[in-house]
Amino acid sequence: MKEFIEQEKMRIQGLLRLFNERGSRMTVFGEDTKRLFGDLVDSFAITRIAPHFDAEGKHTHSDFWLLWKSVGYNNGWQYAHTVKIVKVRVRDTLEKCWLIVDLTDDQGRRFHVELIEPVIEKDYAADWRDWQAYKTQNAKMFARIDAQLLEEHLRIAEEWQ
Numbered sequence: 001m002k003e004f005i006e007q008e009k010m011r012i013q014g015l016l017r018l019f020n021e022r023g024s025r026m027t028v029f030g031e032d033t034k035r036l037f038g039d040l041v042d043s044f045a046i047t048r049i050a051p052h053f054d055a056e057g058k059h060t061h062s063d064f065w066l067l068w069k070s071v072g073y074n075n076g077w078q079y080a081h082t083v084k085i086v087k088v089r090v091r092d093t094l095e096k097c098w099l100i101v102d103l104t105d106d107q108g109r110r111f112h113v114e115l116i117e118p119v120i121e122k123d124y125a126a127d128w129r130d131w132q133a134y135k136t137q138n139a140k141m142f143a144r145i146d147a148q149l150l151e152e153h154l155r156i157a158e159e160w161q
Helices: 002-015 017-022 122-137 139-159
Strands: 024-029 035-053 059-070 080-094 097-105 110-115
Touching: 002 017, 002 035, 002 059, 002 097, 017 035, 017 097, 017 110, 035 122, 035 139, 059 139, 080 139, 122 139
Parallel strands: none
Antiparallel strands: 024 035, 024 110, 035 059, 059 080, 080 097, 097 110
16 A cells, blocks of 8 residues: 555656646635635645545545645745645646646635746746746755755644544
């Protein structure tokens, strides 16, 4: 089971690969479909998997805990979030990666994530490039912050009921 969970975790993380490599923007909607906020996302990381099986033992789907960090996450804890994703609706894919996806959490919030399109969304693409350059220039600081955030958010996911 441990091996299955690790493979499933890597599979879902792979679906997020382009978002992490090329940048994404996300809009969050409440249960009532009201737009709560929009964000430029630094990265997504799968921290925990909860597979579901049918009566015959066939894997049907997996809930997963998702750590997402906003651009600017070095400015405080409020820029990093863990949510439990219970529903996935893929709207567009490329090379076994998501390009546009709706993720619904256990509270009914919908996270609409889209890959940044650099030709059309020049401002987002420029902000993403500037952020990546800043992270590269401050690699030691971000290595420390990333390690602390991952440790904290792994604990959050493990304690989730």
